[in-house]
Amino acid sequence: xxxxxxxxxxxxxxxxxxxxxxxxxxxxxxxxxxxxxxxxxxxxxxxxxxxxxxxxxxxxxxxxxxxxxxxxxxxxxxxxxxxxxxxxxxxxxxxxxxxxxxxxxxxxxxxxxxxxxxxxxxxxxxxxxxxxxxxxxxxxxxxxxxxxxxxxxxxxxxxxxxxxxxxxxxxxxxxxxxxxxxxxxxxxxxxxxxxxxxxxxxxxxxxxxxxxxxxxxxxxxxxxxxxxxxxxxxxxxxxxxxxxxxxxxxxxxxxxxxxxxxxxxxxxxxxxxxxxxxxxxxxxxxxxxxxxxxxxxxxxxxxxxxxxxxxxxxxxxxxxxxxxxxxxxxxxxxxxxxxxxxxxxxxxxxxxxxxxxxxxxxxxxxxxxxxxxxxxxxxxxxxxxxxxxxxxxxxxxxxxxxxxxxxxxxxxxxxxxxxxxxxxxxxxxxxxxxxxxxxxxxxxxxxxxxxxxxxxxxxxxxxxxxxxxxxxxxxxxxxxxxxxxxxxxxxxxxxxxxxxxxxxxxxxxxxxxxxxxxxxxxxxxxxxxxxxxxxxxxxxxxxxxxxxxxxxxxxxxxxxxxxxxxxxxxxxxxxxxxxxxxxxxxxxxxxxxxxxxxxxxxxxxxxxxxxxxxxxxxxxxxxxxxxxxxxxx
Ligand code: AMP
Numbered sequence: 001x002x003x004x005x006x007x008x009x010x011x012x013x014x015x016x017x018x019x020x021x022x023x024x025x026x027x028x029x030x031x032x033x034x035x036x037x038x039x040x041x042x043x044x045x046x047x048x049x050x051x052x053x054x055x056x057x058x059x060x061x062x063x064x065x066x067x068x069x070x071x072x073x074x075x076x077x078x079x080x081x082x083x084x085x086x087x088x089x090x091x092x093x094x095x096x097x098x099x100x101x102x103x104x105x106x107x108x109x110x111x112x113x114x115x116x117x118x119x120x121x122x123x124x125x126x127x128x129x130x131x132x133x134x135x136x137x138x139x140x141x142x143x144x145x146x147x148x149x150x151x152x153x154x155x156x157x158x159x160x161x162x163x164x165x166x167x168x169x170x171x172x173x174x175x176x177x178x179x180x181x182x183x184x185x186x187x188x189x190x191x192x193x194x195x196x197x198x199x200x201x202x203x204x205x206x207x208x209x210x211x212x213x214x215x216x217x218x219x220x221x222x223x224x225x226x227x228x229x230x231x232x233x234x235x236x237x238x239x240x241x242x243x244x245x246x247x248x249x250x251x252x253x254x255x256x257x258x259x260x261x262x263x264x265x266x267x268x269x270x271x272x273x274x275x276x277x278x279x280x281x282x283x284x285x286x287x288x289x290x291x292x293x294x295x296x297x298x299x300x301x302x303x304x305x306x307x308x309x310x311x312x313x314x315x316x317x318x319x320x321x322x323x324x325x326x327x328x329x330x331x332x333x334x335x336x337x338x339x340x341x342x343x344x345x346x347x348x349x350x351x352x353x354x355x356x357x358x359x360x361x362x363x364x365x366x367x368x369x370x371x372x373x374x375x376x377x378x379x380x381x382x383x384x385x386x387x388x389x390x391x392x393x394x395x396x397x398x399x400x401x402x403x404x405x406x407x408x409x410x411x412x413x414x415x416x417x418x419x420x421x422x423x424x425x426x427x428x429x430x431x432x433x434x435x436x437x438x439x440x441x442x443x444x445x446x447x448x449x450x451x452x453x454x455x456x457x458x459x460x461x462x463x464x465x466x467x468x469x470x471x472x473x474x475x476x477x478x479x480x481x482x483x484x485x486x487x488x489x490x491x492x493x494x495x496x497x498x499x500x501x502x503x504x505x506x507x508x509x510x511x512x513x514x515x516x517x518x519x520x521x522x523x524x525x526x527x528x529x530x531x532x533x534x535x536x537x538x539x540x541x542x543x544x545x546x547x548x549x550x551x552x553x554x555x556x557x558x559x560x561x562x563x564x565x566x567x568x569x570x571x572x573x574x575x576x577x578x579x580x581x582x583x584x585x586x587x588x589x590x591x592x593x594x595x596x597x598x599x600x601x602x603x604x605x606x607x608x609x610x611x612x613x614x615x616x617x618x619x620x621x622x623x624x625x626x627x628x629x630x631x632x633x
Contacts, residue, residue, distance in 0.1 A: 001249075001250065001251065001252070001253070001254055002016075002250060002251060003251075003381045004250075004251035004252075004379050004380060004381055004382070004394070005379045005380075005381040005382025005383075006379060006382050006383075006391075006462075007391055007462065007463040009379070009381075009382070010391065010392070010393075010394050013250065013251070013394040014394050014395055017250070017394075019243070019395040019422050020239065020242075020243075020422070021246065024242065024246050024280075025242055025280075026214055026215075026216065026238060026239070026242060027105075027106075027212070027213070027214060027219070027238045027242070028102050028105040028106060028219060028238065028241060028242070029069070029073070029102070029105070029106040029208070029212050030214070030242075031242060031245060031276070031279050031280055032062075032065060032066050032069050032102050032279060033066060034280075035062040035065065035066065035279050035280070035282055036062050036063045036065070036066035036067075038062075038255075038282060039062045039255045039282030040061060040062050040063035040066075041061055041062075041063065042061060042062055042255055042282055042284070043059050043061060043284040044059070044060050044061050044062040044064065044065045044278075044279075044282075044284060044285070045059070045060050045065055045095060045098050045278075045284070045285050045287070046058065046059040046060075046284060046285070046286045046287065046309065047093065047094050047095045047170070047286075047287045048170075048287075048288055048289065049094075049167060049170035049171065049289065049290065050289065050296075050297075051288060051289050051295055051296060051297035051298045051300070051301045051305070052297065052301060053301050053304035053305050053307070053308045056170065056171075056172065058095055058170065059284075060095060062279075062282060065098065065099070065102075065279075066206075067206035068099050068201065068206075069099050069102040069103050069106065070103075070204075070205070070206045070207055070208055071103075071201040071202070071204040071205070071206055072099045072100055072102075072103030072201050072204075073102075073103040073104075073106040073107045073208055073212075074204040074205060074208060074209050074210075075103075075163075075200050075201050075203075075204050076103055076104060076106075076107035076108065076133060077107045077208075077209070077210050078204070079132070079133055079160070079161050079195075080132060080160070081104075081107045081108040081132055081133055082107070082108060083107075083108060083109075083213060083217065084108065084109070085107075085108040085109065085130075085132045085133075086108060086109045086110075086111050086129040086130055086131040086132060086133075086221065087100065087103075087104035087107070087108055087109070087110055087111065087131065087132065087133045087134075087135065088111040088112075088113055088125070088126055088129065088131035088133070088134045088135070088159070089101065089104065089110060089111065089112045089113065089134075089135045089136075089266065090113045090115050090122060090134060090135070090136040090137075090145060090148070090149050090152075091112075091115065091135060091136060091137065091145075091165060091265075091266070092115055092137070092143075092145065092264070092290030092291055092292075093264060093265050093270075093287040093289070093290050093291070093292055094165065094167060094170075094287070094290055096135070096165040096197055096198075097112075097265050098265070098275060098285075098287075099201075100135045100163070100197075101265060101271055101275065102279075104133075104135075105219040105220060105238075105241075106208065106212055107210075108132075109129075109218055109219060109220060109221060110219065110220045110221070111125065111129045111131060111220070111221040111222075111223075111233075112220075112222060112265065112266035112267075112271060113125050113126075113223065113266060114223070114264070114266050114267075115145045115148065115266070116541075116543075117148075117541070118148070118540040118541060119148045119149075119151035119152040119155065120152075120155065120540065121540065121541075122148060122149070122152035122156075123151075123152040123153075123154075123155035123156040125223050125233065126152060126153075126155075126156035126158075126159055127155075127156050127158070128233050128431065128432075129221050129233060129431070130158065131156070131158075131159050132158075132159065132160050132161070133159070133160065133161045133162075133163060134149060134153065134159050134161070134162050134163070134192070135162075135163040135165065135197065136149040136162060136163075136164065136165070137149070137164065137165055137166075137167060138164040138165065138166040138167075138168075138183075138196075139183045139184050139185070139186060140166075140167050140168060140179065140183065140184075141179055141182040141183065141184065143167070143290075146164075146184075146186060147184065147186055147187065149162070150186045150187070150188050150189075150190055151187075151188055153190035153191075153192050154188050154189075154190050157190070157191055159192050160192060160193065161192055161193045161194075161195060162190075162192045162193070162194045162195065163195050163196075163197045163200065164194055164195065164196055164197055165197045165198075166196070166197070166198065167290065168180060169198060216237050216238050216239045217237060217238060218235045218236070218237055219236060219237060219238045219241055220235070220236045220241065220272075221233045221234070221235055221236075221431065222234055222236065222266075222267070222268050222272075222369045223369075224369045224370070224481060232430055232432075232435060233430060233431045233432070234369045234370050234429055234430055234431075235425065235428065235429070235430070235431055236268075236272070236372045236423070236425070237372075237425055239422050240272075240371075240372030240421075240422055240423035240424070240425065241272055241276060241372060242276075242280075243372065243374075243395070243421070243422040243423050244272045244273050244276050244277070244372055244373050244374050244423060245272075245276035245277050245279060245280035246280060247277070247374055247393045247394060247395075248273065248276070248277025248278075248280060248281060249277060249280035249281040250394070251380065251393075251394070252277065252281075252313075252380055253277055253278070253281035253283045253313070254281055254282070254283065255281060255282030255283060256283075256312075257281065257283035257284070257312045257313055257337075258283065258284045258286060258309050258310055258311045258312050258313070258335070259274060259277075259278055259283055259284065259285050259286065259311065259312070259313045259315060260286050260288070260305065260306055260309065260311035260313065260314050260315065261274045261275075261285055261286065261287060261292070261315045262287070262288050262289070262292035262293040262295070262298060262302075262315070262316075262320070263292055263293070263315055263316075263317065264292055265287075267369075268367070268368075268369050268372065268373040269315075269342055269343060269367065269373060270292075270315075272372055272373045273367065273373050273374055274315050283313075284309070286305075286309045286311060288305050293317075293319075293320045293323070299320075299323050299324060299326075299327060300327065302324060302327070303327075303329050303330050303331040303333055304330070304331040306331060306333045306335070306336060307331035307332045307333060307335075310335040311335060311336060312335055312336060312337045312338075313336070313337060313338055313339070313340060314336055314338070314339040314340070314360070315339075315340050316339055316340065316341050316362075317341060317342065317343045317344060317478070317479040318341060318343070318344050318345065318346045318347065318350060318478075318479070318511055318624075319344075319478035319479060319509060319510055319511065321339075321341060321346070321350055321354050321362070322350055322508070322509050323509075324354070324358075325350065325353050325354060325357060329357055329358055333358065333359075333360075336358070336360050337360075338360065338361055338362075338363055338380060339354070339358070339360050339361070339362045339363070340362075340363050340365060340377075341362050341363070341364050341365070342364065342365040342366060342367055343476075343479030344476050344478070344479045344511040344512075344624075345467060345511060345624030346362065346364050346624065347508065347621060347622050347623055347624045348386050348387060348621045348624075349618060349620075349621020349622045350621070350622065351364075351386055352386075352621070361384060362384075363377060363378045363380055363384060363390070364377070364378055364384070364388070364389055364390060365377035365378070365389060365390060366389035366390065366465065366467065368453060368455075370424075370429045370430075370439075370451060370453070371396075371419050371421060371423045371424050371451060371453075372421075372423030372424070372425075373423065374393050374396070374421075374423065375389075375392065375393070375396055375398065375419050375421070375453075376389050376390045376391055376392050376393060376396070376398065376465050377389070377390040377391070377393055378390035378391075378464075379391060385460075385462075385464050387466060388460070388464040388465060388466050389465050389466070389467055390464060390465065391462075391463045391464055391465070392419075392421075392463070392465070393421075395421060395422055396419060396420070396421035396422075396423070397419070397420045397421065398417060398418070398419055398459065398465055399418045399419075399420070399450055400413070400414070400415040400416065400417055400418070400457060400458055400459055400465075401415050401416050401418050401441055401450065401452075402415045402416075403415065403416050403471065406441060409458065409459075411458075411459055411460065411461050412458055412459075412460065412461075412598050413458055413597060413598060414456055414457065414458045414468050414469075414596070414597055414598060414599070414600050415456070415457075415458070416452055416453065416454070416455070416456060416471055417453045417455045417456070417457045417465065417467070418441055418450035418451060418452055418453065419450065419451045419453060420449055420450055420451070424451045426440055426447065426448040426449055426451070427440065427447070427448040429451065436448070438452070439451065439452055440452065453472075454470060454471050454472025454474070455467050455469075455470055455471070455472070456468050456469040456470060456471055456600055457469075457600070458598065458600075468599065468600020468601065468626065469600045469601050473485075473565065474504075475502065475503065475504035475512050475513075475514045475544075476504065476511060476512050477504070477507075477510045477511065477512055477513055477514065477543055478509075478510040478511060479511070480543055482504075482514055482541070482543060482544045483544075484501075484502035484503065484514070484565075486539060486540070486541065486544050487500070487502035487514055487516055487535070487539060487544055487545075487546055488500040488501065488502050488516070490534075490535060490538040490539045491516055491518060491531065491534070491535055491538075491549075493538060494526070494531065494534050495521075496520055496521055496524035496525070496526040497518055497519075497520060497521070497524075497526075497531070498519045498520055498521045499518070499519040499555045499557075499563060500516055500517070500518050500519075500555075500563075501516065501517045501555055501563040501564075501565060501568045502514055502515070502516045502517075502546065503515060503517075503565055503568045503569045503572055504569070504572070505547065505548060505572035505573070505575070505576050506572070506573055506576050506577070506623050506624070506625055507547075507576070508622035508623055511624060513547040513548075514543075514544055514545070514546045514547060515546050515547055515548040515549070515550070515572055516531075516535070516546040516548075516549045516550075517549075517550050517551075517552050517555055517568050517571065518531060518549060518550070518551050518552070518555075519551075519552055519553070519554055519555045520551055527551075528549045528550060528551060531549045531551075532545075532546070532549050535549065548572075548575075550571075550575075555568070556568065566595070566601075569593075569601070570593035570594075570601070573590065573593050573601075573603055573625065574590040574593055574603075577590050577603065577623075577625075578590055580619060581616075581619075584615065584619055586611070586612060586615060586616055586619065587607065587608030587609055587610050587611045587612075588605050588606065588607055588608065588611060588616055589605070589606050589608070590603055590604070590605060590606075591604045591605065591606040591630035592604040592630060596626075599626050600626055601625075601626065602626050602627065602628055603625055603626065603627040603628075604627070604628055604629065604630040604631075605627055605628070605629055605630055606629075606630040606632070607629070
């Protein structure tokens, strides 16, 4: 492990170890094999089904992980999966998720799918990727995953085989028997052949019986958002996957570390970054409950779980930090060295409260599925700037580009954040070619080079990146991406609705919540309450149902008649903050929300009589918003 404290350290790392490094695995299988060779007897992956800190847990050493990945890869090959074929995983976190994640990449291409999606959305991903095998759960009491999978399989009949993982195997004997009796019957019958995962892999040899390729190729499909009928599927290569793992093993983790990861492995942050880095460094990965942070009792037992495993790194997201701060630190967490947060902006106040309560520094990072994940992080051994997502990781270049002139912005000037790295697949980010058309700025040779993230931000003189807003149309609710189109299409289907614009409104807990502004047809009388009921009925995904619907006489539109979202975002900020001030009894109002060239979207506050500045600052610290005093106040 080498020091990574500054831009100068990054340059030294890059000079010392050019990409790709000669002595680092080139594929996922090689990474797993190396973990077994170097750290074989050490604890590799730990999973516990229940959140109780004394509950049963299963730990595989890195040797066992390697052998079981080998068995699973052989099974997939025997089911006809070869290099270009897709294996979809509709699984919550569990040991089998880890095994099939690596094995699917070894035999073919892995496609992890969010089990919270609706069956139609799952089916559209299965069809888009041409999945041949689906690994999913066997029907279990209190889980609807098997039911969703069955419905999706009816809509995606080209899936040939279903590998069923039985989570009941993690239960103690009597509970397992009871769970067996209580298994819900599936409502529908699909055509795919059903195979028991555990039994089938046990029948396979541990060494791959086929020649495992060593060349670079597409190894995974991760969908982004996927909340509309047409999910965007991004593709990642081995070079991007091993690159993310290398960064962790080079600058952050060693085999003596224990990473507490209650984040889902169907997302790149959990699998490519955290699991990948654990595998590359030999650190132990702990997965508490299938649903991670969403698991029953996880927040209440969280600090005790840290103590149980003597975790050294806590992998987290702002919503989870916020929930953890509602509970006292009630266990010995002195083993913890650092918390790593990503996925969404971390409000300043939350950052400070967490540092005070847990005595732990948070390293905020930034990544995206389209870049295989990692882009920037506050340097683990160097200064962490609050409100910044840190500096570009080694071998990643960040350029802030003015979307109008397409020239790089000066230091401190806001533009679109663009990225070049081994994780970026220029010109081929999405499986659908049409989606790649405007996704890149060209390099000197005119070829696609700089990935446009759709995030707005600026670089400071020390190379730290600050995200100030978003140009892409996305609502990020607690790290979960919602496509506004899903909300807009659903509401626009109402005969009294003329136009809809859905945006994210700031929220101290979830970061953003969806809200919708509606323009009605002439003489319409429908109310926001009725529209909300309509939205509940017609928006498949619970998380996408707008928290607030407002009717405007006319929606703001651009010259070509498109709904002008920035104006709606300003309205939403103004409404939410004014309500929050009122609720807190603060003599403050939002005077103006305005785009600033250097600072991004700025909220200007007017102060009234008896204004309490401390209470005001505490409240504002809970939002990831840039604010200032209104000139006359
Ligand atoms: P995903 O592909 O699901 O990981 O989403 C990527 C997007 O999440 C980025 O393009 C950003 O808009 C957002 N994001 C990720 N990390 C952060 C962060 N630390 N602060 C603000 N936004 C973030």
